Amino acid sequence: MPNPELEEQAASESPETPASEPESTASGAAAPEAESAEPPASTDEPIEPTDKRFRLRPRLRPRLRLRTLALTLGLVLVLGGAGLAAVFAAHGFDDPPAPDLKQVTPAYHDFAASLPWPNDGETALWAQGIGSLGTCGDQTPVPIASVAKVMTAYVVLKDHPLTDGESGPDILVDQQAALESFSRDESSAPVRAGQRLSERTLLELMLVPSANNVARLLARWDAGTQDAFVAEMNAAAVSLGMKDTTYTDPSGLDSSTRSTAVDQLQLAKVALTDPTLLALTAEPMTQVPDDPDVLSNTDALLGADGVVGGKTGSSTPAGGALMWAAHRTLDGEDHLVLGVVLHQASGTSPEQGLSSALLVSRRLVEAMD
Template structure:
């Protein structure tokens, strides 16, 4: 029987030998082993962006990383983090009547909640993070503040504790505040926030699913919540995180993808005034560049 031919791939970082046999987990790839074709990713339209090593936080590439700018519903990452750190995710929360005026005032995205429904905090986190429900962010803030003002104060206190010096919150969902003061952050701060949030197992589980079905119960309607983060569906290895979009912020995306054990975490802000597809395309360009040609050949489990 003739020997089976072995395929060798030559690269600047060494030789990769591919032979038949049982599948094994790919080893983690160091920062130095990630080859790139150019000095920076091509085709990124976002004026504010950053890409970092998801293990160490080392910045791979950035554009205006410390410029303050609106971030839309990426705000909900901090809202979720405050709730998770407070705990008691099985507590029952009644959806208040006030969500109707709250969502309508700024045409906020919703999870289809109706006043009077009773859901757990955990269920509301799915409603907030997948379809980007402002109608879920509001009752979470009301319950955990308690009240909006106290909750927003805790969001800002958490930002200060995490060293996010260029981040400020005025609303738990990312909608414009009635006073006109803006919620803002920077690419560098949002990458730090994303890394901290993704280190929380419950948060990681929530933002990593594409669809969540909440069956009808004695006090709630039937809901099917689908993620707005299409990178989860379209780019193999993506494990989160969150989209954002308002008139002031344009289309934004905070994302993490893992290839061959190497996570890359990045953000794009104001990729386009209205097109989520442009933000997704920006993220793709950054990830393709960051992982390089060799990692792109490694099969994704």
Template sequence: MNQKRILAVFMAAILFVSALAPMKQAAAASDPISINAKASILVEASSGKILYGNNIDESLPIASMAKIMTEYLVLEAIDEGKITWEQTYTPNDYTYSISQIRELSNVPLRRDGSYTVKELYEAMAIYSANGAAIALAEVVAGSEANFVKKMNDKAKELGLKEYDFVNATGLENKDLNGNHPEGTTEDDENKVSARDMAKLASRLIQDYPEILETASIPRKTFKEGTEMPNYNWMLKGLIYEYEGVDGLKTGSTNSAGSSFTATAEKNGMRVITVVMDASDGSGDLKSPRFKETKKLLDFAFNNYSVEELYPAGHQLKDQSSVPVVSGKEKEVQIQTDKPLKVAVKNGEKENYKAKYVIDKKKLNENGELTAPFKEKEAVGKMVVDYSGEEKDYGFLSGETGGEVNVITKEGVEKANWFVLTMRGIGGFFAGLWNSVVQTVGGWFS
């Protein structure tokens, strides 16, 4: 190869590397924070707005974060009166044997002991006690196998997409000493995506906010003297204390790694974070999840605030009414039922624009609302579109969210037969007159 050819190849290589550099810089710039985890997500709780996300839809092992679903079903059963806090439970051979394995996180239950639902619930929510979680599953559903079916049914009902619940604890089934729930295998484990973990946590806090009263307890003593330190080290007074953190659930197994679903409220904004299989290169399963969660929380509280973009009663100028058929009025004004609030990045408020999404099922084929209907009849939603240059991660439910209902400003009664008849006659003669005008006009054209 002559010198000219060598020089040409060398220059081409330099140009190729130079071309790659801006691409790498662009890729780095598109990721506002670098989270060392297989998957991570940051969500503003009230609107479901995703403020950051990475690999949020891959189904991954969740370890004891599965207990968030167990907590939901227990609190639901309490709320519906199916069980009570004072109801007692005596361990069977299965729950007793699991509760004795201290390396799995447990309060050791006595074979002849009697424990209230409240005691078992606190052991599960504070100390992630696995025997207690199985006991609660049996209280709620009769057996852990029945409870697992409830877990998956509830996941579907709540709108989760990527999930598979196989036990009430989050343990790998192989750790259950051959007692894995019927319908599952020894190799199974609970798996959920980061998006769906955030969605589940959001619904738990929304539907049963009392969970935070228990999840925020840093330490408690079980009835038989067992100390129950909370594994959430970001709570007040613990090693990774972070202002505003009051939940929710850690998880760690060999397959799930260092994982954590957290929630914190600060400056009037609540956020939910999920990190799955976080790592700092040390092999530690405890600390990395808190270090990475701190990055997400710092990013949220330093850059975002919940803003009221539109007040209650807001109307879009070109869609302030809908036509009405069979009513005393021929149209009705529509407006939002409450303020629309969204977490907005500093300086980005003007980049959000509202639009109505009218429910076509509410209207007839001509786009009319049929009378009679009452005041505040919901006819659709108002959502916001983002037009700025920041990466838009959408909402937990998809591309749209932060929505409020669009309702009728007044009710409209059905017109009586005489009014409807006269309108029909008027419409007939109006049509006839228009036809005559067009015909006569044609004679002189």
């Protein structure tokens, strides 16, 4: 590929030929000018280097040209290799980090070690009846985006339990939730002020299309204020042993809501083994009553490879995040496997982050059968 810098440099070094200067004759001498100049005192006098007509480049000997070419190619390869290595490292193409398998039962140690652990972010896996399948990543608190809504649903259902088929009490949609439904900066559901929607419907709207305005509405309904509800969320986290988790809002939109994959797996063990909450996350779609728009689940893994529930999260600070539940056959027996992946492709767009979280999760799920 032509190098503009090198071409510009070569052009500046080339001999210039002003239009007023005479062309050379076949013998190489200058043609006579209109006004003859004084001849030099001696033909042995050196040519003045400032005369641009005679600033000719020396021709490289063939051997020297080959050596120069070899050195140039070598430099390109070295610099190119270093550049490619930097690109690969920046995008996670280097060797994957070693998973932490200290908590894995010896019978499943080799199996866990062979899983396609993500190169990025944090991961934690657990199987019902087996225990830990290992963790990967630094396990330092990171933004978790809408995965926070699993704790919101857990607290609401702890305070207002629902049994199979039960819709729960009707909840009045306030003006704040209605106004927030028009926000273009976050996910929302088109609820209207004055509507009365059941607890189950609102939980679906929060968990399936991941409506932030509904998460805040449920928080106000449950605890009176959002701040009071957030205090309940943090108290629940402490009771579950989630020592590296801080909730600052019920939706996860606030990037100060942070946790680790290990902590979120602690929540998954109680949230996604609850039949009601698991079934809510497994709904492929939902809608606001009397509204024609169908709202699809943001979890594209549902229904494939035994995936029976979960919750997505994505934002630029959080990257992509996913808490999932899947039935897998391990050693000839069916087990409910829970997984959490956080901070995938953080700093990119929410769409890129979520795509990455879904991809690495799918690879883990597929490798377990």
